[in-house]
Amino acid sequence: MKAIRRITVRPVLPAPLAPLNDLARNLRWSWHEETRELFRSLDPERWDAAHRDPVRLLGTVTAERFAALAADPAFLDRLAACAEDLREYTGGDRWYQTRTGSGGPAAVAYFSPEFGITAALPQYSGGLGILAGDHLKAASDLGVPLVGVGLLYRHGYFRQTLSRDGWQQEQYPVLDPDELPLTVLSEPGGTPAHLALALPGGRSLRARIWVAQVGRVPLLLLDSDLEENDSGAREVTDRLYGGGSEHRLLQEMLLGIGGVRAVRAYCRLTGHPAPEVFHTNEGHAGFLGVERIHEHVGRGLDFDAAVEAVRAGTVFTTHTPVPAGIDRFDRDLVARHFGPDAELPALDADQVLRLGRETYPGGDPTLFNMAVMGLRLGQRANGVSLLHGRVSREMFAGLWPGFDAEEVPITSVTNGVHAPTWVAPEVLRLSARQLGARRVEEALSTGDxxxxxxxxxxxxxxxxxxxxxxxxxxxxxxxxxxxxxxxxxxxxxxxxxxxxxxxxxxxxxxxxxxxxxxxxxxxxxxxxxxxxxxxxxxxxxxxxxxxxxxxxxxxxxxxxxxxxxxxxxxxxxxxxxxxxxxxxxxxxxxxxxxxxxxxxxxxxxxxxxxxxxxxxxxxxxxxxxxxxxxxxxxxxxxxxxxxxxxxxxxxxxxxxxxxxxxxxxxxxxxxxxxxxxxxxxxxxxxxxxxxxxxxxxTRLGPKVLAARMVREYVERLYVPATTAHRALTADAARELAGWKARVRAAWPRVAVDHVEASGAGAPPELGAVLPLRVRVRLGELAPGDVEVQAVAGRVDPDDRIVDAVAVPLKPAGGADLEGCWVYEGQLDLARTGPFGYTVRILPAHPLLGSAAELGLVAAPVTGTATGAGVLLR
Structure with a gap:
């Protein structure tokens, strides 16, 4: 007979063995060899049968075996040592707490559609999830105050078998959260904490919040398989990357919108610091930005000012080098799920659509592009290797018209892997013999x-x-x-x-x-x-x-x-x-x-x-x-x-x-x-x-560490994002949004009128300087709204500037009778061979993330320059 309902009965451990529960529920065991060996010693055969999962193991060990272990002084000493080691690991200062400098975020919320922490928590399909899991583990080792956010898929990703003729077949085993290393987030009275999203037609999508403890880092996983939901809503978190367009859209709304609400609930219930930086690992979680805009609108900001406030503290990481790898939804499908009759009623659906529509040359404006929304809502963005950064800048260059691909504001942080997870115990033991166990742990966990x-x-x-x-x-x-x-x-x-x-x-x-x-x-x-x-x-x-x-x-x-x-x-x-x-x-x-x-x-x-x-x-x-x-x-x-x-x-x-x-x-x-x-x-x-x-x-090993990667994220992206977030108060966000609107409206009347290079008649020599005098029209804008630059460098056979260097020019007096301004400066001629320059005008504001942020640039037209190119001898 088949059971009509499945429940999990958890073991009651003898008091001396109580720390085993804490060790099993903190996933640090998945990369801590001593803790794994401790669990293995409970019962080696059952350990293997439980697929090396401590939670499953504890449910299979006999009461007699527990009693024997509770009376075994040697085992209790090992248990106490592992428990004390975990307390020191989770409670002491790590690299982040002792790093020089200040300005780091109080917390970072890290969103991903999948997390590969351990085989005992099968919530991953491939590299994206494994990278996300390694990011959390390395952040824990370094003491970076991360909160992970994802979905709990009841079927996870599929299990693969082969038919006799070699055809792949898929099975989707049902996962019981009570059998996983998870705890449910609860209100003070013990009731599970829930969140809800409004769906079209008066329906709702409710979810509970499970917490996996990854060392020092909590990972929040949202689960829609609740009796309060209708059948369609219950299936939203059925499996990873399954279903049609609407199913995927609902998954991504729950991950992004629901994920922000889950973080707010977790911080409220545990006292965890509220995140100052939100990191979107690929576009699947992009709706987190829309939810945060909605929060700011509820506090009195208009939509454009709320966008600025959100952008300042958002980091977006793209992982795909091809457009086909990006989630894109029909515009009408997205519109149906936002507005007065659905989710986020304070926002107009057209405002949401504006964030993700492909309104650039070569794009399809009928589609809503999750990566485009991620880039528009993230003041800082990166690819995951140097080459991928270059590919991404070319792929998304249409979002920044007028700028060469190399100036597109997408940087690179090359991925790394969490060494304690992936290095074989035999390698660690040999390294420990040479370096000492403590030095090996420090080298792997800090990236030193x-x-x-x-x-x-x-x-x-x-x-x-x-x-x-x-x-x-x-x-x-x-x-x-x-x-x-x-x-x-x-x-x-x-x-x-x-x-x-x-x-x-x-x-x-x-x-x-x-x-x-x-x-x-x-x-x-x-x-x-x-x-x-x-x-x-x-x-x-x-x-x-x-x-x-x-x-x-x-x-x-x-x-x-x-x-x-x-x-x-x-x-x-x-x-x-x-x-x-x-x-x-x-x-x-x-x-x-x-x-x-x-x-x-x-x-x-x-x-x-x-x-x-x-x-x-x-x-x-x-x-x-x-x-x-x-x-x-x-x-x-x-x-x-x-x-x-x-x-x-x-x-x-x-x-x-x-x-x-x-x-x-x-x-x-x-x-x-x-x-x-x-x-x-x-x-x-x-x-x-x-x-x-x-x-x-010895030489490649230190480069490929996730610890190196996370340190780069902290120093190059999280800290600057924190600074920008703190600067974007409500008043500053309103001022910045108003300034952008004013600049966009005035930009058609901004132009470079004339460029003059003094003394350009004879070929200059290496080490000379080239004085420039530029006449520009700013229309309704003032010099404080713009930066005028000379851009110079080597030129290729098509007269395109390569290895360009931008040199700011300074105003020389006020506007003339025609409303034009004169800017002056000089170029240092520090290289020989073909050399060229141009002049351009860019918007300038202290709160901009990059000069290309607005995608606005004014450059000379043919015939506006005198002596506009030189050849150094």
């Missing part, structure tokens, strides 16, 4: 790269022995998972004896694991199957490959790629050398990254925003073999691995491009990678390979 040099002193035999042990552990893990997969595919145990010889701990092992959109090119390695087969079966220098990845349930193209690869791995000739493991997730990844010698990444450049899997592999001494995209474009050096040559460019046929890049990949493997791995020095070790492992750990 000065402590990594000592790893260079690890003896070669120890380093190579570590790599061999990790490879051997991976071989065992692969065989277990492969056996389970084949049984799920319908194979009998009697036909699976071959699995015992799958992979070899002494063979060069390549890993490839990620989501399976087409641009990541899962099957590029199959481009020349015979050549790949020769690599796999080489008699002296064989290669073995471990592959994993999920295609989106609605992506049949991605599923066909998975099936194509699986069918190749099923071939009896090669199945002992190449495997596909279904159901890629955090648990698998934590075994896969350390056990591989080479991490492969071959996306279509530049479509990989960052791609952090190779970072996790590198922290375990795995070398990268990758197209120079995302973070690898930025930090590649021959000491760390290999760069796959690319044939990117519009002129290259896609099929030919894949052929060329696959050929380059095979060449690297045959001629450079496998010879180096199998080459032995006088001591019988692959000396040159071990040297690359050492360089990867």
């Amino acid at each position: 790269d000065s402590r990594w040099d000592a790893l260079a002193e690890i003896p070669d035999p120890d380093l190579w022995g570590l790599r061999r042990n990790l490879r051997e552990r991976l071989v065992g893990e692969v065989r277990e998972r492969l056996y389970r997969s084949w049984r799920q595919r319908g194979a009998a145990a009697a036909e699976l004896g071959w699995i015992d010889s799958v992979l070899d701990p002494d063979v060069l092992t390549i890993g490839f694991a990620r989501r399976v959109p087409s641009y990541k090119r899962l099957t590029l390695m199959l481009r020349d199957r015979e050549r790949l087969t020769r690599l796999l079966l080489h008699p002296e220098r064989p290669v073995q490959v471990v592959v994993a990845g999920k295609a989106h349930p609605a992506d049949d193209g991605g599923k066909r790629l998975v099936q194509e690869l699986v069918r190749f791995t099923d071939d009896p000739r090669v199945r002992h050398r190449i495997v596909f493991l279904p159901d890629y997730g955090m648990g698998m990844a934590q075994k896969l990254y350390p056990g591989c010698d080479v991490w492969l990444n071959n996306p279509l450049r530049p479509l990989e925003a960052c791609g952090t899997s190779g970072m996790k592999a590198a922290l375990n001494g795995c070398l990268n073999l990758s197209v120079r995209d995302g973070w690898w474009d930025e930090w590649y050096e021959p000491d760390f691995g290999w760069a796959v040559p690319t044939a990117d460019g519009d002129a290259t046929d896609p099929e030919r491009r894949d052929d060329l890049e696959a050929r380059a990949l095979y060449d690297l493997l045959e001629r450079r990678i496998t010879p180096r791995f199998y080459e032995r020095g006088p001591d019988g070790l692959p000396d040159r390979w071990v040297a690359m492992v050492r360089q990867t750990l």
